[in-house]
Amino acid sequence: MTSGNAGRTTAWIKAVAAAGMGLLASCGNNIAPLRPAWQQDPNLFHQGFPAYQAQTTTTPHMVARVVYATPERIAQMMERQGDVPDAQRGLARMGDGTLDLGVQDVASGKWIPSYLCGGSLFVGGLPNQAYRIVLKNRTPMPLQLGVGVDGKDIETGKAASLGRGGLRMPKHGSLVLDHAARGPLLFKAGTSDAVLFDSSPQGRLGLIQLAVFLDSEAPSIGPEKLRPSQIAPLGLFPIGRPEQYR
Secondary structure (H helix, E strand, O other): OOHHHHHHHHHHHHHHHHHHHHHHHHHHHHOOOOOOHHHOOOOOOEOOOOOHHHHHOOOOOEEEEEEEEOHHHHHHHHHHHOOOOEEEOOOEEEOOOOEEEEEEEOOOOOEOOEEEEOOEEEEEOOOOOEEEEEEEEOOOOOEEEEEEEOOEEOOOOOEOOOOOOOEEEOOOOEEEEOEEOOEEOEOOOOOOHHHHHOOOOOOOOOEEEEEEEEOOOOOOOOEEEOOHHHOOHHHOOOOOOOEEEO
């Protein structure tokens, strides 16, 4: 190859590379990440619809369980549970991380010693000790809660259930519970190991259950479709597909 041909070949390679880099840069600037429907880009093709099922379902998104007893009994219960206890300092992340939960002593304001073990939060409290439940919503959506304490609904005093209650948490908000329908929250005496195996909606003495739902007033969530410029060439995907559900 002559020096002239080599020079032209090198120049052609550089031109192609420059064009490719320009194309990549252009694509990178024009394609923004898909966002949830309530933060949608107006340039997207969007057909939204309310998430009626999630907003009105009678099945909780998750149930957070708190087992309490005296510190000595709690140690025995965790040993029987057969899992490795993880000591918590402050709020504990429950279930899939929808909310954080912690229990404080009302008199001192200090966190009561607690342990995550087998998916439940074990709390060591003394009989008649006043306590408060501290909750943190870690999601960008409002939540609705039904709370049962010692087999009683915290709001009505009737038999507890795993249904929707009147307690609500705003997005990324907090909630503190220190009173039930029948007065301040107090640890009771006489809890037994049966609480470990109680999976009934009502619960029993020594068990606190929080049923968590997407609030009925939550914003609608719908699908987002790709822009035409994001659709793969050569018909690899049908027009308007795939859809991203957030």
